[in-house]
Amino acid sequence: MDGCAKSVLRILSCTILVVFLLICTVSAAAPTAAFSGTPTSGSAPLAVQFTDQSNSSPTGWAWFFGDETYEGPWTPVNNSSGWTARAYHATVALPDGSIVLMGGQAGGDWLNDTWRSVDDGVTWELVNASSGWTERIYHTSVAVPDGSILLMGGHSDDGFLNDTWRSVDGGATWTCVNASSGWTRRDGHTAVTMPDRSIVLMGGMFASPWWCLNDTWRSTDGGTTWTCVNESSGWMARSGHTSVALPDGSILLMGGVGAGRTFLNDTWRSIDNGTTWTEVNASSGWMARSGHISVALPDRSIILMGGQDGDLNPLNDTWRSADGGATWTQLRDAGWTARGDHTGVVLPDGNIMLMGGQDDNGPLNDTWRLQPTGSSLQNPTHTYTAPGTYPVTLQAHNSEGYSVTRMPDYITVTEPEPIPGPVHNGGGGGSTGGPDGYNVGGNSAVSKVTVTGTGLKTFIVTGRTQSSPGADIPPAPGTPYQYVELTPARFEEITGANITFTIPAAWLAEHGLSPGQIVLYRYNGTVWEALPTAVTDTAGTTVTFMATSPGFSLFAISSAEQTDPVTTPTAVTTPTTAETTAQATAEPTAEQTTAVPAGDTIPDFPLPTIAIVTGAVLVLAAGGYLVRRWWIRRQNPALFKDYD
Incomplete structure (x- = not known):
């Protein structure tokens, strides 16, 4: 050559x-997230085909269509996660989807170990048994988009801390970047990572009992140096609060406990990296508390979970705000044990993870998950059943990280087009609406009914969807597709009905369901009862079903995942066949984009145990209540020392 x-x-x-x-x-x-949808407007029900247009080969997708109800169940992924049961620890979610858990207290032991899970909390690996930083509790940690972790302050056997540590390898090794970070030594504080990668740290306690702070500090160099941006931020000095950062650059701070053991349920907001603060809700609806957690989701909603009230009773309620903390809505019961001083994160796939904490019996080491997303498919089809204007959010992710895009007011759904009256007149007693039945007006998945009864000559029926079953009615069994209130008119008596409805085949595929698993449930005023349901057509993009019902009321199209009836706390009288059941009031539809996890803890409080002795009889007053507090004091001796 x-x-x-x-x-x-x-x-x-x-x-x-x-x-x-x-x-x-x-x-x-x-990846850089991007998508399109077709069509973006039309009358209900409106099926929209969404197409992922993200670059850099994402491997996962978290879609929020703007009408999510957040009513899905929490599921335990590990009842004993491997790490010692603990409270007052810290956790972060890294861009690659892994979870890192650090320190805390297990019984009387203070910890400095680091654990990691790469499978959504199903299994955990000890990556460092003694991480270099002092054993501690009530510290705070954040994840940075470059994959590093910062751990700040807390409480050790030697007292309050103000050091800053950094790990660039998922917690396997740690480096002290500032042994005395400038802010007062403290615990029970919170910190968040901002969209510009700066870190903002807020409040905390610097001496017992409840000598608290309301300052705000910021670092723009990964915790190496810190600047006080507000010495007195406006909100009451506190610890045990929780904070989140939203992708629009705002910070929300919620609840906690302040001077005089004042438990709080206010919500504050900053739009300038903590330099100034505005109160957006002085009493946010949820019970005043500390030791709770909150996370911000890609659709810009905030979920607040658990904690302990002013009497130190653990809680397991969950609340959601879709408007930056201005208003809050309580969600369904979480299912996990009531607890405080736990931690939680949001993963790139949109799942919310909750870990550890303590209940009335002591520390916990369980891991729970809530999947609030509308779909995890790459190119899903979603059907909007109620009129309205909806934002759509996509968070795309791979092993290198994730990004989110949100399109406000992207989908416009109008009222259903008018449907003609009955196809056939009903005639006299015992007659039906003819072989084709009666068309159903409204916006539901129910298209037709055939009816037996009397006085049906001009019979009409309307179907209206609801985002939830309504007040004082439990959720339907299984995975509900739609709640439908069928309201008949112009009849004397109804003795039975065959109800025809359709479900998009794509929805069944998204939820891993076969047509044979779908059941129409009828709420009879006391329980949800499963109706005989048959598949009548599987051709095309929808599946058609027919169910037989003794009458009309509130229905739920759902999967047959539960055999026991679901009852309400108080039974009501079942309506007669000549009447319809009381209509359930429809609740507002859910709303909206991305997030950074945050949340921290606060010390519990000692109370005396009172014994009353009369002769040979010893009466222990308020035993269970006070012994629990004695246990908390015994588990946290350093928090009740006298400090100079």
């Missing part, structure tokens, strides 16, 4: 190598 040919070969080889490196570099990048 001559020299010219060798030169050409070398150039070609180098070009191939450069192209290969460029391809590898692109494939290793975190």
Whole structure:
């Protein structure tokens, strides 16, 4: 081979190598989320096909269609997660989807171990049994988009701390970046990572009992240096509060406990990295508390969970705000044991994870998950059943990280087009609406009914959807597709009905259901009862069903996942066949984009145990209540020392 040919070969080889490196570099990048939807407007029910247009090869997708109800169940993924049962610890979710858990207290032991899960909390690995930083509780941690973790302050056997530590390898090793960070030594504080990658730290306690702070500090260099941006931020000095950062650059701070053991349920907001603060809700609806957690989701909603009230009773209620903390709505019972001083994060796939804490019996080491997303498919089809204007959010992720995009007011759904009256007149007693039945007006998945009864000559029926069953009615069994109130008119008596309804095949696929698993449930005023349901057509993009019912009321199209009836706390009289059941009041539809997890804890409080002795009889007053507080004091001796 001559020299010219060798030169050409070398150039070609180098070009191939450069192209290969460029391809590898692109494939290793975190995705930039993007999508489109077709159509973006129309009358209900409106089926929209969404198409992922993200770059850099995402491997997972978290869609929020704007009408999520957040009524799904919490599921335990590990009842004993491997790490010692504990409270007052810290956790973060890294861009690659892994969870890192650090320190805390297990019984009388204060910890400095680091654990990691790469499978949504199903299994955990001890990555450092003694992480270098002092054993501590009530510290705070944040994850940075570059994959590093910062851990700040807390409480050790030697008292309050103000150091800052950093890990760049998922908690396997740690480096102290500032042994005395400038802010007062403290515990029970919170910190958040901002969209510009700066860290904002807020409040906390610097001496017992409840000598609290309301300052705000900021670091723009990964915790190496800190600047006080507000010495007195406006909100009451506190610890045991919780904070989140939203992708629009705002910070929300919620609840906690202040001077004089004042438990709080206020919500405050800053739009300038903590420099100034505005109270958005002085009494947010949820019970005043401390030791609770909150997370911000890609759709810009905030979920607040658990904690302990002013009497130190643990809680397991969950609340949601879709408007930056201005208003709050309580969600269904969480299912996990009431607790405080736990932690929680949001993963790139949109799942909310909750870990550990303590209940009345002591520390916990369980891991729970809530999946609030509308879909995890790459290109889902979603059907909007109620008129309204909806934002749509997509968070796309791969092993290198994630990004989120949100389109406000993207989908517009109008009222259903008018449907003609009955196809056939009913006639006299015992007659039906004819072989084709009666068309059903309204916006529901129910299209037709055939009816037996009397006085049906001008019979009509309307179907209206609801986002939930309504007040004082339990959720339907299984995975509900739609709640439907069928309201008949112009009849004397109804003795039976066959109800025809359809479900998009894509919805069944999204939820891993076969047509044979779908059941129409009827709420009879006391329980949800399963009706005989049959598949009548599977052709095309929808599946059609027919169910037989003794009458009309509130129905739920759902999956047959529960055999026991679901009862309300107080039974009501079942309506007669000549009447319809009381209509359930429809609740507002859910709303809206992305997030950074945050949340921290606060010390519990000692109370005396009172014994009354009369002769040989010892009466222990308020035993269970006070012994629990004695246990808390015994578990946290350092928190009740006298400090100079």
